[in-house]
Amino acid sequence: MAGSYPPDKCGVGDYTAQLANALAARPGIEVAVLTSLSAGIPSDLTEVKVFRVMQNWRLRNVLQIKQVISKFRPDVVHIQYPTQGYNGRLPQVFPVVMRLLGFPVVQTWHEHYVECSAVNWLNLLACNGLVYVRPDLVSKLPHWIQVRLRKTPLVYIPNASTIPVARLSVEQEHSIKWELSGGKPIVCYFGFAYPNKGVERLFTIADPSKHHLVLICDLNDEHPYQATILRLMEQAAWKGRVTVTGFQSAQRVGEILAVADAVLFPFPNGAGEWNTSLKAAEEAGAFTVATTQDNDLFGYHESKNIYFADCDQISEMQVALHRYLGTRKKPMIKNVWEEVAMKHEQLYRTL
Known part of the structure; x- marks a missing residue:
């Protein structure tokens, strides 16, 4: 279950789609997704059954969910938290309802408990297994929650990129770069434009006399x-030196990453391996500047082509961008989702 699913604009929705498709490709597994009615045009031409039935996620719609569950009769119910589409309290009580109906419940928490409004103490009443994508999630749980979950399987399964690695000819690379920046070096950001992403920092880190900003976001x-x-963008220094693409398909994002001279994720609270955007930039081989709260990560990592800086060190990020701009490594052509799906299946089969 996920409140959002492609073509909805949601990182966890994209994650859910990749996981569902990878699971459905494994022998003997049938997968269905319960999600919101979509405003976009769905293309559910996969082995996954997609039930786009939820107009909203208010408590009064619990019977609607029960009808869908009764049709599919799953062996395991797996719920993703949070998503953009959840707009009511139903996702918080849903695990309890499923347990009362006799279904084992797995939950994935993509954010820390204290930061995620989509989960609360009710989630703890019906959790047969907890998947987490942030390596420090368990250590940062309030003590009473750690005690409550002490007999619950807690499984760390790292995130994976939802953006395919693009394979472009030289002519295609030149064409895309000219279209986006007129041939100038591209400094790129992609994701949602919210205060916790620090998008405004790009205008300080990058140099308008040398770089062209490409913002892949709405x-x-x-x-x-x-x-x-x-x-x-309208300031004199940057006017005409910024391209806003709006929301783009995963394939198009991959193409832009393939020609970017640098990708910036200057998050005020730091990025990490749980960020699928960061993983996408790394797999594309693009030089990336990202912030971190982990002192052990500071500096340039050649194998990843990533420079990690302290969250407040804008000048350090400027220096790193100048030094490593245009550095690329060989793209990673690997289906990481097969491993992610395998680890999920292993958990499901223990319940």
């Missing part, structure tokens, strides 16, 4: 933070 002037980004 910007809406009715959103206060995004309006700030739009105003920065």
Whole structure:
């Protein structure tokens, strides 16, 4: 179950789709996804059954979910938290409902408990297994939750990129780069434009006399933070030196990463291996600057082509961008989702 699923704009929704398809490709596994009605045009031409039935996630719709579950009769119910599409309290009580109906419940928490409004103490009443993607999640759980989960299988399964690695000819690379920046070096960001992403920092880290910013995200002037980004674009130094692509398909994002001279993730609270965007940039081979709170990661990592800086060291990120701009490593052509699916199946079979 996930509140969002492609073509919805949601990182956890994309993660859910990749996991569902990878699981469905394994022998003897049948997968269904319960999700929201989509405003976009779905393309569910996979082995996964997708039930797009939820108009909202309010408590009164619990019977609607029960009808879907009764049709599919799963061996395991797996719920993803959080997603953009959840807009009610139903996801918090859903695990209890499923346990009362006799189904084992697995939950994946993509954020720390104290940061995630989609989970609360009710989730703990019906959790037969907990998957987490942040390596420090368990250590940062409140003590009473650690005690409550002491007999629950807690399984760390690292995130994987949802962006395919693009294979482009030289002519295609030149064409895409010219289209985006007129041939100037591209400094890129992709993801959602929210305050916790630090998108405004790109305008300080990058140099308008040398770089062209490409923002792969939606910007809406009715959103206060995004309006700030739009105003920065209109400053004399940056006017005409920023391209906003809007939301793009995974394939198109992969193509842009293939021609980017640098990718920046200057998150105020730090990035990490749980960030699928960071993994996508690494797999594409693009030089990446990212912030971190882990002192052991500071500096340039040649094998990953990533420079990690302290969250507040803007000048350090400027220096790193100048030094490593255009550095690329060989793209990683590997289906990591097969391993992710295998680890999930191993957990399911223990329940």
